[in-house]
Structures are given as C-alpha cells and as structure tokens.
Amino acid sequence: MTVYESIKRSIIHGEFPPKMRLTEEYLANKLQTSRTPIREALKQLESEGLTVSMKRGVRVRHFTKKDIQQIYDLRTLLEGYAAAQAAIHRTENDLENIRLANESYDQAIDSYIKNGETTIEDILEINHQFHNAVIQASQNQHVYSHISKVVVVPLIFRSFYWFNEEQLKHSLDAHKTLLKAIEEQDMERARVAMHEHIYHGRDEVLKQIDNIDAQYSDGEEIQ
Amino acid sequence: MTVYESIKRSIIHGEFPPKMRLTEEYLANKLQTSRTPIREALKQLESEGLTVSMKRGVRVRHFTKKDIQQIYDLRTLLEGYAAAQAAIHRTENDLENIRLANESYDQAIDSYIKNGETTIEDILEINHQFHNAVIQASQNQHVYSHISKVVVVPLIFRSFYWFNEEQLKHSLDAHKTLLKAIEEQDMERARVAMHEHIYHGRDEVLKQIDNIDAQYSDGEEIQ
DNA sequence: CCTGCATTCATTGTATACAAACAGAAATCA
DNA sequence: TGATTTCTGTTTGTATACAATGAATGCAGG
Structure with missing residues (x-):
C-alpha cells in the first residue's frame, strides 16, 4: 500500500477524523518513512478534496x-x-x-x-x-x-x-x-x-x- | 507563480507538447528550483489528468x-x-x-x-x-x-x-x-x-x- | 487588563546526497 | 547471427540537513 493510499484509507475509516491536523512528521513516523513521500501524498489528497491546507499545514476536510x-x-x-x-x-x-x-x-x-x-x-x-x-x-x-x-x-x-x-x-x-x-x-x-x-x-x-x-x-x- | 501553475501553463500553452517527457531535473533547471517542489507539482498534475506517469517518469498527456x-x-x-x-x-x-x-x-x-x-x-x-x-x-x-x-x-x-x-x-x-x-x-x-x-x-x-x-x-x- | 511588539518554538519549504531501479549498450555464448 | 546476460549511465525514490516562516508565548507600556 502506498503512502497515499494509506492516508486516504485512514481518512475514510475515520482514524483521522475531520479537522484533524496532519503534520508531516507525525505521518512520516506513523508510516515509517520520511517526509518527502508524505508531502507528495498530501498534495494529491488535497487536489482530490479530502484535505484542506491552510497557511501552515493541512487538515482533514470536514464536510457539512x-x-x-x-x-x-x-x-x-x-x-x-x-x-x-x-x-x-x-x-x-x-x-x-x-x-x-x-x-x-x-x-x-x-x-x-x-x-x-x-x-x-x-x-x-x-x-x-x-x-x-x-x-x-x-x-x-x-x-x-x-x-x-x-x-x-x-x-x-x-x-x-x-x-x-x-x-x-x-x-x-x-x-x-x-x-x-x-x-x-x-x-x-x-x-x-x-x-x-x-x-x-x-x-x-x-x-x-x-x-x-x-x-x-x-x-x-x-x- | 507556483511551480505547479508554471508547469500547467506550459502544458496548456503547448510549450510542453503532448507525449513530451518531463524529467525532474530538466524542470528543476528550467524553473530554477530543486527537484522536491517539482515532484509535488507533478503529482498534482497527474491527479488532474494533465500528465501520465509510466514505470519511469512522467509525460504530458496526449488527448485523442x-x-x-x-x-x-x-x-x-x-x-x-x-x-x-x-x-x-x-x-x-x-x-x-x-x-x-x-x-x-x-x-x-x-x-x-x-x-x-x-x-x-x-x-x-x-x-x-x-x-x-x-x-x-x-x-x-x-x-x-x-x-x-x-x-x-x-x-x-x-x-x-x-x-x-x-x-x-x-x-x-x-x-x-x-x-x-x-x-x-x-x-x-x-x-x-x-x-x-x-x-x-x-x-x-x-x-x-x-x-x-x-x-x-x-x-x-x-x- | 488589554494591546502591541519581540522572542522563541514548532513546522513547513527547499536543497542535496545517496540508494535503488530501470533502460539501453555491450559482451558473451550457443 | 541471435538471444541472453551483464554492465553502465541516467533518472527516480527516499532520507536528511538546513533555511524560512507562521504561531504561540511572554513582556512592556498604556
């Protein structure tokens, strides 16, 4: 499972709930990898609308x-x-x-x-x-x-x-x-x-x- | 203009024509930056369907x-x-x-x-x-x-x-x-x-x- | 007590080094 | 000669160091 799929899965399964902040280091630790692949995955997730990025960092999107x-x-x-x-x-x-x-x-x-x-x-x-x-x-x-x-x-x-x-x-x-x-x-x-x-x-x-x-x-x- | 916008623009304007291979180093050189931001931009472009990635590298998508x-x-x-x-x-x-x-x-x-x-x-x-x-x-x-x-x-x-x-x-x-x-x-x-x-x-x-x-x-x- | 400013800390952005993987060329053997 | 393997160079994948930038905290002055 790629980093992207793994994060996506965690969002869909509610392990990363809406509005949760996703810091790169945290994810890198959790998925036993470095920040580089994490950043790429986060960019993809954002363009699919599952996360939102703010001035600083990214959060799981909350859907009303x-x-x-x-x-x-x-x-x-x-x-x-x-x-x-x-x-x-x-x-x-x-x-x-x-x-x-x-x-x-x-x-x-x-x-x-x-x-x-x-x-x-x-x-x-x-x-x-x-x-x-x-x-x-x-x-x-x-x-x-x-x-x-x-x-x-x-x-x-x-x-x-x-x-x-x-x-x-x-x-x-x-x-x-x-x-x-x-x-x-x-x-x-x-x-x-x-x-x-x-x-x-x-x-x-x-x-x-x-x-x-x-x-x-x-x-x-x-x- | 971000790296992402710049590459997208080049694709839309035909400067990077369909099927052209986009190597990271080439883009990094052209946009006077390092490979890291390039890779992020390429991932975004791919999930928007403007590029396709193969086993090795990525190409501008050709639309029939x-x-x-x-x-x-x-x-x-x-x-x-x-x-x-x-x-x-x-x-x-x-x-x-x-x-x-x-x-x-x-x-x-x-x-x-x-x-x-x-x-x-x-x-x-x-x-x-x-x-x-x-x-x-x-x-x-x-x-x-x-x-x-x-x-x-x-x-x-x-x-x-x-x-x-x-x-x-x-x-x-x-x-x-x-x-x-x-x-x-x-x-x-x-x-x-x-x-x-x-x-x-x-x-x-x-x-x-x-x-x-x-x-x-x-x-x-x-x- | 609140507001504005400065300092500090956490976290992201970027560059770069190194490892891994693939592609293509060269070489070897049938 | 043709197929297969090995070698080599190029390009991507990953880790990490360092720089830059918001956010948070505390301090001073009104």
Missing part, C-alpha cells in the same frame, strides 16, 4: 451536511449519465460483467441476511463493483475519475450506516431495474433508475447524519 | 479526438447542471455578476472585431469569467472543481482555434440567452442554452482538429 447534499447531487448527475450511456453503448461483454456483479450482490445480501460470513464492508465492496461495471459500460473513460471523487466522501460517514433488511432488498431491486433497462437499451429508464437509487442512498445517509450527530450543521465552515 | 468528445460531453452535463441550478438559486448579487461579465464580453468582442487592443486570449479569459459567474450562482461549491478539470483540456488545442466574427457573435447570443433564462429562473431553458452553447464550441474544436491535424485519431493511445 450541505456538502454531502451537493456531492450527492453531482453523483446522481454523473452516475445517471453513465447509466444512460451504458444503455446505449454497452457491449455484450459489459452486459455480462454487470450481470455477474449483480449476482454477486444478490448472493452477498442473501448471505448477510442469513447471518453468513458476509460483512457490511463486503456488501459495500460488491455494490461498488456493480456501479463500476455500469460506468465501464458507458464507454466514457473520463467519467470514472469524476465519479470516484464523489463516491469517496460519503464513505467517511460509513460508521453511521445502518442497513436493515428492507433497505438492502430495496437496493437490490434498484440494481435489477437498472440492469434490465441497460439490457433493453432504454436510456431514459436507466438514468431514472440510477437517479432513484442514488437519491435513496442520499436520503438514508442524510437521515443518519441528522440523527446521530449535530456537528454537521451548515453553520460550521471548513477551516 | 475521442477524449475530447467525451470530455466535452461531461462539460456539457456539468455546466448544464450548473446553469439549471443557477436559474433556481441565484441571488441578486450573482445576477449582477453575470450581467457584468456579460457586458465585458460584449465589449471585448466589439473591440476585437473593430481591431481594438483586445486579443483572443483576453476574450477567452472574459468568457471564462462569465462561465464562472454562472457556476458561482449555482450555489454548489463542489461543481466548480469538476468543471475546471474538463475546461482545461480543450485549451491545449487553443492554437487551433479560429474565431471568425460570426462565431463570436453566436457565442455572445448564447450568453445573452442564458442570462435571460437565469434572470427569469427558467431552469430548463438555462440548461438547454448552456448545452447548445457548449456543443457548439465542441463542434468547432473538433472540426479544427480534423482539419489541421490527423495525429489525434482514436487509434493512438496515451502512452
């Missing part, structure tokens, strides 16, 4: 509720577009990949509900694979980099997630609707299916944020 | 015609969204900024046509200000970072641009239509106006690329 809303709006737009394009441009091979990811997702949720070995982390990962398969099928190489930027942020709130059986099944249904629309090359239905799917996720996350913690109100600004 | 098409599609999507949001959410202050930028644009084009002191570079800059004013009015802080990523790439082909009187006036009309839609809070008309505006630009750039140079065919891949 408003940020989450806006980021989800962009994600809806971008993934909706990807789904619509996938409906038109998908090859047979792409279709096969989406079907496979869909099956894995089906099984994972089944296993999770039946108290199998599957964890929430597994489900998130397989969900991610399904979405990636759709993006791949859109045949637009550039859309991926934009989507990955908006996908990461809500993961920071992962610890809040609470998936009940109903939500998971709802999500599975959404994937199936989407798959069908892409199979039938129905651009608009694909877009709408993706829109609804993501908006549903957005609502869930926002609800959780509201319930569990008040520190994400819009009042506070990113330092 | 297909890349340009896809990037313009994304720009259309994103700026169209920004325009629609601006129509709903713009404040009076935003409106004033857009109007001002529009006026500057009007004057600049007038001056350019009448062989005033205004250059194409000036017009590009003022056009940019107008678009930024619209993005600002959308009230979505995050959309800007995505748009700036897709706006930069076509600039690399700036040397191909050929603006005739007709095109400039067409562009000015488009801005005015957009401004009106935003004034009247007509979301859909704002979106459509922006879509058409950008698609027009896209067509022009693609036409120029076709005419002037054959090296951007899809066959070649980015090394």
Whole structure:
C-alpha cells in the first residue's frame, strides 16, 4: 500500500477524523518513512478534496451536511449519465460483467441476511463493483475519475450506516431495474433508475447524519 | 507563480507538447528550483489528468479526438447542471455578476472585431469569467472543481482555434440567452442554452482538429 | 487588563546526497 | 547471427540537513 493510499484509507475509516491536523512528521513516523513521500501524498489528497491546507499545514476536510447534499447531487448527475450511456453503448461483454456483479450482490445480501460470513464492508465492496461495471459500460473513460471523487466522501460517514433488511432488498431491486433497462437499451429508464437509487442512498445517509450527530450543521465552515 | 501553475501553463500553452517527457531535473533547471517542489507539482498534475506517469517518469498527456468528445460531453452535463441550478438559486448579487461579465464580453468582442487592443486570449479569459459567474450562482461549491478539470483540456488545442466574427457573435447570443433564462429562473431553458452553447464550441474544436491535424485519431493511445 | 511588539518554538519549504531501479549498450555464448 | 546476460549511465525514490516562516508565548507600556 502506498503512502497515499494509506492516508486516504485512514481518512475514510475515520482514524483521522475531520479537522484533524496532519503534520508531516507525525505521518512520516506513523508510516515509517520520511517526509518527502508524505508531502507528495498530501498534495494529491488535497487536489482530490479530502484535505484542506491552510497557511501552515493541512487538515482533514470536514464536510457539512450541505456538502454531502451537493456531492450527492453531482453523483446522481454523473452516475445517471453513465447509466444512460451504458444503455446505449454497452457491449455484450459489459452486459455480462454487470450481470455477474449483480449476482454477486444478490448472493452477498442473501448471505448477510442469513447471518453468513458476509460483512457490511463486503456488501459495500460488491455494490461498488456493480456501479463500476455500469460506468465501464458507458464507454466514457473520463467519467470514472469524476465519479470516484464523489463516491469517496460519503464513505467517511460509513460508521453511521445502518442497513436493515428492507433497505438492502430495496437496493437490490434498484440494481435489477437498472440492469434490465441497460439490457433493453432504454436510456431514459436507466438514468431514472440510477437517479432513484442514488437519491435513496442520499436520503438514508442524510437521515443518519441528522440523527446521530449535530456537528454537521451548515453553520460550521471548513477551516 | 507556483511551480505547479508554471508547469500547467506550459502544458496548456503547448510549450510542453503532448507525449513530451518531463524529467525532474530538466524542470528543476528550467524553473530554477530543486527537484522536491517539482515532484509535488507533478503529482498534482497527474491527479488532474494533465500528465501520465509510466514505470519511469512522467509525460504530458496526449488527448485523442475521442477524449475530447467525451470530455466535452461531461462539460456539457456539468455546466448544464450548473446553469439549471443557477436559474433556481441565484441571488441578486450573482445576477449582477453575470450581467457584468456579460457586458465585458460584449465589449471585448466589439473591440476585437473593430481591431481594438483586445486579443483572443483576453476574450477567452472574459468568457471564462462569465462561465464562472454562472457556476458561482449555482450555489454548489463542489461543481466548480469538476468543471475546471474538463475546461482545461480543450485549451491545449487553443492554437487551433479560429474565431471568425460570426462565431463570436453566436457565442455572445448564447450568453445573452442564458442570462435571460437565469434572470427569469427558467431552469430548463438555462440548461438547454448552456448545452447548445457548449456543443457548439465542441463542434468547432473538433472540426479544427480534423482539419489541421490527423495525429489525434482514436487509434493512438496515451502512452 | 488589554494591546502591541519581540522572542522563541514548532513546522513547513527547499536543497542535496545517496540508494535503488530501470533502460539501453555491450559482451558473451550457443 | 541471435538471444541472453551483464554492465553502465541516467533518472527516480527516499532520507536528511538546513533555511524560512507562521504561531504561540511572554513582556512592556498604556
């Protein structure tokens, strides 16, 4: 794992919480390396928006509720577009990949509900694979980099997630609707299916944020 | 000007042409600095997609015609969204900024046509200000970072641009239509106006690329 | 007690030395 | 001759020393 990936992981997993100051020496010590690779990694993280730098030093970015809303709006737009394009441009091979990811997702949720070995982390990962398969099928190489930027942020709130059986099944249904629309090359239905799917996720996350913690109100600004 | 800005500028202005290898020492020499700041800048540029790194070293990214098409599609999507949001959410202050930028644009084009002191570079800059004013009015802080990523790439082909009187006036009309839609809070008309505006630009750039140079065919891949 | 200034400390910015890795040339052997 | 290996030079990766710069602290004067 590179230095960059390691820091990113720590941010996403909440080990480095929002607003935490990241000094170079601290990170260098923690990751058993020198400051040079740390600085490079921090520059990358900053241009991806996961950190903010001030006159002196850099902090983990704090996202307000408003940020989450806006980021989800962009994600809806971008993934909706990807789904619509996938409906038109998908090859047979792409279709096969989406079907496979869909099956894995089906099984994972089944296993999770039946108290199998599957964890929430597994489900998130397989969900991610399904979405990636759709993006791949859109045949637009550039859309991926934009989507990955908006996908990461809500993961920071992962610890809040609470998936009940109903939500998971709802999500599975959404994937199936989407798959069908892409199979039938129905651009608009694909877009709408993706829109609804993501908006549903957005609502869930926002609800959780509201319930569990008040520190994400819009009042506070990113330092 | 920071090291990062300087390298970026050189890429955009074609001084560092596509596929050119950028060695750290060369850049350090050229910019009269050491390798450390150069490496940081290169990492940033890479995560913005302006360079590609190989096993050894980094090169200026080469964009094919297909890349340009896809990037313009994304720009259309994103700026169209920004325009629609601006129509709903713009404040009076935003409106004033857009109007001002529009006026500057009007004057600049007038001056350019009448062989005033205004250059194409000036017009590009003022056009940019107008678009930024619209993005600002959308009230979505995050959309800007995505748009700036897709706006930069076509600039690399700036040397191909050929603006005739007709095109400039067409562009000015488009801005005015957009401004009106935003004034009247007509979301859909704002979106459509922006879509058409950008698609027009896209067509022009693609036409120029076709005419002037054959090296951007899809066959070649980015090394 | 508060405000402005100076000193001190922590941390970042930059340069540079050295180690590691890769690419290309040269040499060796079949 | 052609393939494979070894050697060599160039360029990147990492560590570290030192310089520069904010931030914090304390002190003096109003």
